[in-house]
Amino acid sequence: MANKHVKEMQVLKEHLGKHQLKLTRQRELILNAFLRQEHITAEAMYHQLAKSDPHLGLATIYRTLNLFCDAGLAQARHFGSQTKYDNVSHKGHHDHLICTSCDQIVEFENEEIERLQEEVAARNGFTIKTHRLELYGLCSRCRH
Amino acid sequence: MANKHVKEMQVLKEHLGKHQLKLTRQRELILNAFLRQEHITAEAMYHQLAKSDPHLGLATIYRTLNLFCDAGLAQARHFGSQTKYDNVSHKGHHDHLICTSCDQIVEFENEEIERLQEEVAARNGFTIKTHRLELYGLCSRCRH
DNA sequence: TTGAAATTGATAAACTGTCTCAAAATGATA
DNA sequence: TATCATTTTGAGACAGTTTATCAATTTCAA
The missing domain is CATH 1.10.10.10 (Winged helix-like DNA-binding domain superfamily/Winged helix DNA-binding domain)
Structure with missing residues (x-):
């Protein structure tokens, strides 16, 4: 082990x-x-x-x-x-959807977003090592 | 006032x-x-x-x-x-590019990324209120 | 094997945020 | 406007999380 x-x-x-x-x-x-x-x-x-x-x-x-x-x-x-x-190494990188009411966390990956991030970085002369993306809001249950 | x-x-x-x-x-x-x-x-x-x-x-x-x-x-x-x-009444949200070597911070906005975020959220039943996106890496000067 | 330097474990201390409660302020009602 | 039940406040105590302290131990280069 x-x-x-x-x-x-x-x-x-x-x-x-x-x-x-x-x-x-x-x-x-x-x-x-x-x-x-x-x-x-x-x-x-x-x-x-x-x-x-x-x-x-x-x-x-x-x-x-x-x-x-x-x-x-x-x-x-x-x-x-x-x-x-x-x-960080366990899986591919995952981002988070976080419900501000019940603290539920949903993980997601989105290649398109990652690609656009690279684009933004390149445009500014940056080389990305890691990133953090967190979306805060209400899950379907808490919205009601 | x-x-x-x-x-x-x-x-x-x-x-x-x-x-x-x-x-x-x-x-x-x-x-x-x-x-x-x-x-x-x-x-x-x-x-x-x-x-x-x-x-x-x-x-x-x-x-x-x-x-x-x-x-x-x-x-x-x-x-x-x-x-x-x-x-919450302030709308102009900006994200950050952060150089891990010299701590320089570049702010940016990207509508396409924001749109994709909404898409991901909707797919998971979330309603986004705010988000945080930080890209960590090296700026052009520090890469050399 | 030795010894300078880094690390550990235990706990004190710092920090952020909430709770307590007597005193004060609010606002519905007369 | 005066009354008064209810809410809010301020000050500090308190609780939970993370870091600092420091003597003893461990690591690793020589």
Whole structure:
């Protein structure tokens, strides 16, 4: 299981190398747990890992998830009072439809939008690495 | 100045009437200040209003901005660790191109993307109120 | 193997936003 | 306009989430 996510581990190692950071047991452990999720909060991951590693600190989870964001493996999304960490590599990139009333989240992908984004970027001399698109509104149930 | 935003004040009064709420000096004051912004945090509004009204409580700002959300005048968006209250009556929405190297921000608008967003939302039964689109990458200068 | 540098775990602290409650303000009614 | 039930306010306490602190431990280059 530990060598299942070779590519992502490689990305992490490269990031660590570039920034004089070190590979630790915790970082490996958290990476593997994280890559099994689509998105998760630090708190949820803390409780999940507490079963196998009761002494893993919450602060370490936060630090490590933020590290993953720096390395481009995760993306933080602030919603309500919590932060969700999205697994960027797990699937293709997905954007979000968010109901501001019931907090329901629908994920979607739209090639045409992505293409237009590239176009806009190119027109401004930018090369896109990642993006974030969130549509806020009311789902069909809450509109009534 | 106080009678500049007649339409929005009317919306507020209707909401208050419907819910057995009262029109107060603070609610008028905060509404007028809010409508001058495109989006603002409760904290920022607190400091801004403190100059003219040193005894306006932060809790009152929060309560009132949330009231505006209920009335449909504002919309809360979680941004970073803070909540920004968007002025819904402002329409000129702009998106952002952000250089991850030099932090330069370029604003843009793209009608076609907006149209596709509506399409995606409709397909999922959503009615969009606002959205956020951020493209992260390297600007032409930083790419070299 | 050694040792400088980074990391960890535990917890304190910071931050944002909500709750509490006595005092004040509102507005419907007389 | 005076009355008064109801709502609102201000100030601070409080709660939930995330970051900072720091001594002890771990990593990894030499």
